C-alpha cells in the first residue's frame with residue numbers, strides 16, 4: 223500500500239467520509255462515491271471510475287465548470303470502486319491536485335504563497351493584476367472565493383508578508399481547514415488553497431482594467 227493510500231485508509235475507517243461535495247461510503251465489498259446531497263437516492267446512474275473527469279466538467283444544467291472546487295458539482299451519479307487506489311484516482315479527477323496538497327499540508331511542509339507574491343510573479347497580460355489595491359483585493363477575494371457560491375477551498379495564504387488576511391469580508395472559518403466549507407457541519411477532508419488560482423488572477427486583472 224502506498225503512503226497516500228495508507229493515509230486515506232485511516233480516514234476511511236469510518237463508514238462515511240466526505241471531501242468537498244463528494245461522499246465516500248464503505249460496504250463489505252466496495253466503496254461508493256456520490257454527491258453528498260445524493261446519499262439515500264435510489265435513482266443514481268452508475269459510472270465507471272474513468273468517467274469521473276467527465277462528471278466534474280459540467281454542472282447540473284450543463285454549464286462548464288472552470289473552477290473544479292466551485293460548489294456546483296453535478297448530482298445524480300454514483301461510482302462503485304473496489305479499492306483505495308481507485309478512490310484516489312476518482313477524487314483526483316474531480317478535485318485535481320487536492321489530495322496531494324492535503325498530504326503535504328498534513329506533513330507540515332506546505333508553504334502557501336502570499337497574494338502579493340503570486341501577483342508579482344505574473345507576466346504578459348496578467349502583469350497588470352499586481353496593481354490591484356488592498357481595498358479592491360478585499361472586495362474581490364471576499365466575493366470570488368466565498369464558499370457559498372464561489373469556491374469550497376480553505377484559504378491558507380495571506381495577503382502579503384505582513385500576514386494580513388486576504389479579505390476581511392470572509393469569515394475566519396474560510397481559513398480553517400477543520401471547517402466544512404459546504405456548510406454541512408461534517409468532519410471533512412479539506413480542499414486546500416495554497417496560492418491564488420489563475421481564475422482569481424484573471425479576475426484581479428479585470429478589476430484593475432476596469433472591466434468588472
Ligand code: SF4
Pocket residue numbers: 289291366367372373374375376377415417418419420421422
Ligand atoms: S484562489 Fe483559491 S479559494 Fe479562491 S477561487 Fe481560486 S482556488 Fe478557490
